[in-house]
Amino acid sequence: MKKTLIISSVLLFFAVTTSAQTPTYKELSATAYNLLKGQDYIGAHKAFHTMDSLYGISDFEALYYYYALSHDFVHDSESEKALMFRLAQNKCCDMRYLDDWTRSQQADTLDYWNDIVAIVAPRGYQDTVYQNRLLVMNRANNAARQMQNNNQDSVRNAIRMVDSANLNELKQLIAERGFPTYSKVGYYCVKYASAIALYQPLEFLHWYLEQAKAADSGDYDPEWLGYLIDRDRRESIYDTLFYSRIEAMFQADQEARHLLKSDMDKVSAWRIIHKVDSANLIALEQLIAERGFPTLSKLGYKCCDYAALISQHSPPEYLHWFLEQAQAAADSGDFIPSWIAYMTDRDLDHQGKPQIYGTQGLTRDGLTGLYIIEDIEHLNERRRSMDMEPIGDYLPHLDMADFYIHPSLVDYRQYSLNLRIEGDTLRVSGFYLIPYETYTGQPIKVDTAYSLPLADYRTADGAIVLRREGNWYPHRNGELLTAQVHIKADDYYILGGTEWLPSFDIHLVLLPKDKYTCKVIDSPIRPFHFYRLASDTTQYPDAYYREFVDSYNFYCTFFGDSLSSKPMNIVEIGDPQFVMCQSLRDMIIFGHYFYDVYTMIPDFSWIPHEVAHQWWGDGIFFEYRDYALSESLNEYIKLQFLKSRGRGYEEQIAYYKTMMERAEKKLPISDIHSVESQDESIAIYHAAPYRLEQMRTDVDAALKQLYRKHKHTIVSRDTFLQECMMFKKWLKAE
Numbered sequence: 001m002k003k004t005l006i007i008s009s010v011l012l013f014f015a016v017t018t019s020a021q022t023p024t025y026k027e028l029s030a031t032a033y034n035l036l037k038g039q040d041y042i043g044a045h046k047a048f049h050t051m052d053s054l055y056g057i058s059d060f061e062a063l064y065y066y067y068a069l070s071h072d073f074v075h076d077s078e079s080e081k082a083l084m085f086r087l088a089q090n091k092c093c094d095m096r097y098l099d100d101w102t103r104s105q106q107a108d109t110l111d112y113w114n115d116i117v118a119i120v121a122p123r124g125y126q127d128t129v130y131q132n133r134l135l136v137m138n139r140a141n142n143a144a145r146q147m148q149n150n151n152q153d154s155v156r157n158a159i160r161m162v163d164s165a166n167l168n169e170l171k172q173l174i175a176e177r178g179f180p181t182y183s184k185v186g187y188y189c190v191k192y193a194s195a196i197a198l199y200q201p202l203e204f205l206h207w208y209l210e211q212a213k214a215a216d217s218g219d220y221d222p223e224w225l226g227y228l229i230d231r232d233r234r235e236s237i238y239d240t241l242f243y244s245r246i247e248a249m250f251q252a253d254q255e256a257r258h259l260l261k262s263d264m265d266k267v268s269a270w271r272i273i274h275k276v277d278s279a280n281l282i283a284l285e286q287l288i289a290e291r292g293f294p295t296l297s298k299l300g301y302k303c304c305d306y307a308a309l310i311s312q313h314s315p316p317e318y319l320h321w322f323l324e325q326a327q328a329a330a331d332s333g334d335f336i337p338s339w340i341a342y343m344t345d346r347d348l349d350h351q352g353k354p355q356i357y358g359t360q361g362l363t364r365d366g367l368t369g370l371y372i373i374e375d376i377e378h379l380n381e382r383r384r385s386m387d388m389e390p391i392g393d394y395l396p397h398l399d400m401a402d403f404y405i406h407p408s409l410v411d412y413r414q415y416s417l418n419l420r421i422e423g424d425t426l427r428v429s430g431f432y433l434i435p436y437e438t439y440t441g442q443p444i445k446v447d448t449a450y451s452l453p454l455a456d457y458r459t460a461d462g463a464i465v466l467r468r469e470g471n472w473y474p475h476r477n478g479e480l481l482t483a484q485v486h487i488k489a490d491d492y493y494i495l496g497g498t499e500w501l502p503s504f505d506i507h508l509v510l511l512p513k514d515k516y517t518c519k520v521i522d523s524p525i526r527p528f529h530f531y532r533l534a535s536d537t538t539q540y541p542d543a544y545y546r547e548f549v550d551s552y553n554f555y556c557t558f559f560g561d562s563l564s565s566k567p568m569n570i571v572e573i574g575d576p577q578f579v580m581c582q583s584l585r586d587m588i589i590f591g592h593y594f595y596d597v598y599t600m601i602p603d604f605s606w607i608p609h610e611v612a613h614q615w616w617g618d619g620i621f622f623e624y625r626d627y628a629l630s631e632s633l634n635e636y637i638k639l640q641f642l643k644s645r646g647r648g649y650e651e652q653i654a655y656y657k658t659m660m661e662r663a664e665k666k667l668p669i670s671d672i673h674s675v676e677s678q679d680e681s682i683a684i685y686h687a688a689p690y691r692l693e694q695m696r697t698d699v700d701a702a703l704k705q706l707y708r709k710h711k712h713t714i715v716s717r718d719t720f721l722q723e724c725m726m727f728k729k730w731l732k733a734e
Contacts, residue, residue: 092182369406583613632688
């Protein structure tokens, strides 16, 4: 991510410095400060150097940054020495600044330090009375700001008392000793006074801003001046009626969305959000019809801000209309640029097009990533043009630590990892490409590397099982989901392959060759490889192997999809603690315990259930790991296999009935999202498939159609019901 930022900002710097028309001092200054904010210090140093070469840096703030960056990049050079003398000669530099230099950079060890002190010493500490009084006020202000996120009445009152006391003290101080400027009171006083003024009532803030603007060029901090201007602009309200009504809409919008972080279930929360959004849209349309479209000059910053937020949560048609009006105002500087960016990205998403400012994220399958972005190399330039922070600073607002497009939107072949085993450690190295569909240039390649302790994944018999619950996947460890895995482990059978789907989890199983044997069973569709411990002398009957092959062949016909021609891997883990059974893509892994189950109840065993998961669970996946749907429908599909082969079906139906009678509560599927009790297990694995079998109304056709339409995707419960309305009654049946 940092590499991308540096590339983008250096390109911007050279675009500025090599333009046909020489940039102004103000333009170069804006470029330098933007690069600083983007943490591109090399680019910022070059921009300051160009400013100084063309015009000579005039203000103390810019001169200090130029010196600090020179200290990092051209340390102990003659140019750094010259900059230090220029700083010392500046009217804003006093002894307090020299004290800071000695602490932060050990500048007092320089052989010319005494000359620097001799220049600054006559200014001493400038106005120490001003400094000392402002220092006390600044400490109180910082303490208050640290509490401001606490919404308790007592805390809010305490903050107001601090701000009020600081306002009275600042007014008195200015009346006694004059308005704070660099030359009069020094650098720190300007900063402290600005920070205090920033949180004062609008009337005083506006007066203070006018005094700061009137200060001589270079005699006031340009950064704090920008903060004051921005605060003054944001606080100004020109239509109190519009503001009071739009603020009420904003409060309702935010309170509704806070429900997503509460204990309320997501379906109920979104139902309330949609209801609030609908009411807000009607109110906003009426308000604009009565008072006119909100612009900065007509209504002020907050009215525009709230109206844009509400339109962002409106239907696509209204958002598009609002964006057109806002864009027309923004062309003349009369609307908030950042909101134009947000609304543009959302509008493009509604049209199925890539976003251009990187504001929209997607959360799916527990992972948050960005939607596709057009021309990604120049993303930060576009964001800067809309008064937005660099994308790296924006990501935490989306709960993202790293920059990437959501894997479900990306061709999985754009990721690659190399793995090798070193003793008990799995070393992972490789790269991923920053991918998006419309990209026409060269992909940006980013290297990645990490290690995993194999003791966490190794069974007692030496098998290494990295499965979806194992939490090993790169996107679960702060890296990216990958689908191209290349592993060097000559002493192991390596099961996993390189053709996983982009939305689903990766699995990898390594079996030591000195402990495992492989039995190959050929079938017309694909071979089956059965891996067992060499030390296990149990003789498995031919019927056991046929159960896998026959059920697989049936499901190929049932779904009309044979999945793959590569070997289907059946892995038995000999570790006594391994008592699970799980279907992964192209693989089923199970503990020896499950063979004992097969020998006891061969006609309706677990085998056809796990094989069916290759289609229903690995080929089509339910959102939020919806076990109630995935497992109950899969059990029904297994039932069709038993019925088709003419053996085990009646016994299975009788077993369902017996288990249903044992349930203490008759639970509807619609109330279940996981398996946490015996009653929930019975509802999913016994009652639900039994009720489906009793429906006898095109159940098979509906499930086949759902699979054909949504295979290789994640399906929500809402989508399931939209596609299969006939199951609505089944979900809620008790």
